[in-house]
Amino acid sequence: MRSSRAQGSGRKARSTLFARSLQLSALVSLLTVAACGSSPPAQVSSSVFTPAHRTTADAARDFFAIRPAAVQPIPFPHKTHIAKKAVCADCHESADKGPIAGIPSVKTCMICHSQIATDKPLIKQVTGYADKGVEIPWQRVYGFTREAHVRFNHAPHIRASVDCKTCHGDLAAMTVAERAVDHSMGFCVNCHKQKNASNDCLTCHY
Numbered sequence: 001m002r003s004s005r006a007q008g009s010g011r012k013a014r015s016t017l018f019a020r021s022l023q024l025s026a027l028v029s030l031l032t033v034a035a036c037g038s039s040p041p042a043q044v045s046s047s048v049f050t051p052a053h054r055t056t057a058d059a060a061r062d063f064f065a066i067r068p069a070a071v072q073p074i075p076f077p078h079k080t081h082i083a084k085k086a087v088c089a090d091c092h093e094s095a096d097k098g099p100i101a102g103i104p105s106v107k108t109c110m111i112c113h114s115q116i117a118t119d120k121p122l123i124k125q126v127t128g129y130a131d132k133g134v135e136i137p138w139q140r141v142y143g144f145t146r147e148a149h150v151r152f153n154h155a156p157h158i159r160a161s162v163d164c165k166t167c168h169g170d171l172a173a174m175t176v177a178e179r180a181v182d183h184s185m186g187f188c189v190n191c192h193k194q195k196n197a198s199n200d201c202l203t204c205h206y
Helices: 002-037 056-063 077-085 106-113 119-133 154-159 164-168 185-194
Strands: none
Touching: 119 185
């Protein structure tokens, strides 16, 4: 009799435990659905670094440094400007002054093109942006991902007489700028070795 009661109590306890497990699973599922259903832009757009990605594909692209080629709103002809003796700093004005080379303002373009080649179709497009007071939405060709934690500074490289084409390819042979150099850690480390520059981690990662 006692054995039967004990077995009954055991079954009841297991049944209660199972029911509570189901309730807990349901609660976890509801919380998961609520979390997944809520929009996470605040986390994604936060200035706090996070290795999180929206999708697995995004994570894979970042891991393998796969980025789409930059598509420019106007096919800026580097080749033509360099052939006319323009130098990089004429347009990328802050390259020798600080970390960022700078993407030229439409006002910089109009310093020359308010008078030069004004009848050319491409220049008319540039003038159209200037007349509207809108910057040309140039797309960056190079740049490190946030995950790389690299703080690249153009100015010391220019002071060290590093030719722009070392890192950006031979733009004199290009019409629209293309990513021609892989800015991997190996590329940077080898260049620093060749030029007897520091390879201390804090040189680039700080």
